[in-house]
Amino acid sequence: MLHRCCLVLLASVALTVVAAPAENATAPKALQPVATEQLTIYFNHRPPYYHRNARGEWIGVRYNQLKAILELAGLQYRWQELSVNRILHQLTLSDGNHCSGGWFKTPEREAFAQFSLPFGPNEPATAIVRQEFFNGNSAMLSQLLISPDTRVLTKQGQYYGDYLEEAMKLYNVQRIEVTDEQQAIVHQIALKRGDLMFLNRAEAHYLLEQNPLLNERLNAVDLQDKAPIPDLHFMCNKAMPKALMDKLNDGIQRFREGQPNLAMPVN
Incomplete structure (x- = not known):
């Protein structure tokens, strides 16, 4: 009888030892970071488009345009100031959601980035x-x-x-x-x-x-030349998901609908 009890006890211990690794193996999955939809919006200090007011807050013509579009799109975002060359480098990255607003679309840039709908024409x-x-x-x-x-x-x-x-x-x-x-x-x-x-x-x-x-x-x-005026776009890294780009384009369409002088182009 004692011999049988010992066997049962040993079997229970063995099951506990074997089961423990299986339970621990699933634990790291719960610790994985949750994917975020936040965009990082890069800009370059360039008055009157991006500059600080007397209180040190960022303001400017382009800053206000982009902020309005992002709010209409319902996107989470943060601003980060960088030089032009650093911005172009960030937009080549294959991780994260990186964008910058107010760029011309060119074949050279399309090789490493994706572009939003135009949100308005540039100035003469x-x-x-x-x-x-x-x-x-x-x-x-x-x-x-x-x-x-x-x-x-x-x-x-x-x-x-x-x-x-x-x-x-x-x-x-x-x-x-x-x-x-x-x-x-x-x-x-x-x-x-x-x-x-x-x-x-x-x-x-x-x-x-x-x-x-x-x-x-x-x-x-x-x-005085009657030159065509190029459109301005958001330029984003290619890793940014289509769902986020669709939301951004929706914000642009809403923004342009509120600007009577900015008719959407016909494709």
């Missing part, structure tokens, strides 16, 4: 030049680029739209790529390190109005 282009280079407030693009000795400062990683890109090639100007922010490039024009640069119209006039000294030495020359 304006050139910033020294007054001795061109003393006027408006001009045809050909007047500014006619000489092959013209030095055009462009920001690395930035695409200026088909019209300006083709014109710089056509007139064979000296294109000098720099990594500085737009405000610093304006100063380089004043210091004669280049002859002109291109900016969006509101940005060009804003930067000169904020600096009276530069305003005395430089001109914002609005281009």
